[in-house]
Amino acid sequence: xxALPDGHVRxxxxxxxxxxxxxxxxxxxxxxxDDGDWWHRLAGYVAVGVxxxxxxxxxxxxxxxxxxxxTPSIGDTLTYLRGGAPRxxxxxxxxxxxxxxxxxxxxxxxxxxxxxRLDAFWGxxxxxxxHAWLADTLMVSVALHVGGVAVMSWRWRENLPAAMLSxxxxxxxxxxxxxxxx
Numbered sequence: 001x002x003a004l005p006d007g008h009v010r011x012x013x014x015x016x017x018x019x020x021x022x023x024x025x026x027x028x029x030x031x032x033x034d035d036g037d038w039w040h041r042l043a044g045y046v047a048v049g050v051x052x053x054x055x056x057x058x059x060x061x062x063x064x065x066x067x068x069x070x071t072p073s074i075g076d077t078l079t080y081l082r083g084g085a086p087r088x089x090x091x092x093x094x095x096x097x098x099x100x101x102x103x104x105x106x107x108x109x110x111x112x113x114x115x116x117r118l119d120a121f122w123g124x125x126x127x128x129x130x131h132a133w134l135a136d137t138l139m140v141s142v143a144l145h146v147g148g149v150a151v152m153s154w155r156w157r158e159n160l161p162a163a164m165l166s167x168x169x170x171x172x173x174x175x176x177x178x179x180x181x182x
Contacts, residue, residue: 008168016065017167019054022048023106030109031139041113048110051103064090064091072096087156089172098145112141 004010012020026047033040058067069090077093080086091099112131121127155158163169 004168006168007171009089009171010065011064011169012060012167013063013065014167015057015061016054017164019050019057023050023054023102026050027106027138027142031135034135036113036116041117044110044113047106051106055103068124070096070099072100081159087158089169092152094148097146098141101141103136103147105141105180106132108142109134 026043029043030040030047033043058065058070060066063069072093075115080093088095108141109131112127112134116124116127116131149160152158158170
């Protein structure tokens with residue numbers, strides 16, 4: 001990755017950032033407006049569409065937003081957990097698992113929401129209960145995600161939400177030098 005004039009490197013492209021913040025807004029809208037009305041369903045289906053677009057973009061893209069960078073590894077995760085959480089330019093290993101968990105939950109919520117509207121499942125409380133459980137799991141996962149971002153922003157002395165807004169982060173070498181000054 002080439003350095004920008006201010007010394008930062010571009011990590012997240014526009015599509016990645018739009019999908020991230022769009023999905024975040026849609027999830028918040030659906031969690032707040034959880035009565036199953038037309039707006040709730042529309043936001044849920046659009047959220048599924050955002051996840052699909054993001055996955056298609058990953059298939060077509062190289063770098064931090066592509067499949068290779070989004071593939072979690074159990075070995076890397078265990079090393080990461082044992083090694084004191086070194087800074088990552090893209091997602092760290094725990095962040096990768098969270099990406100997939102959040103995407104999976106959104107897709108399953110879309111599926112169970114759609115199923116609850118089908119005649120075949122009309123009145124079947126199991127589908128509704130599963131949808132509610134998935135929504136609760138998504139809320140907990142979002143809270144863990146936001147907490148993890150806050151902790152790693154503090155630990156790495158880097159504003160990760162700002163990096164997801166601008167698409168830019170400090171290069172690896174600068175981050176290593178910063179850690180050495182602590």
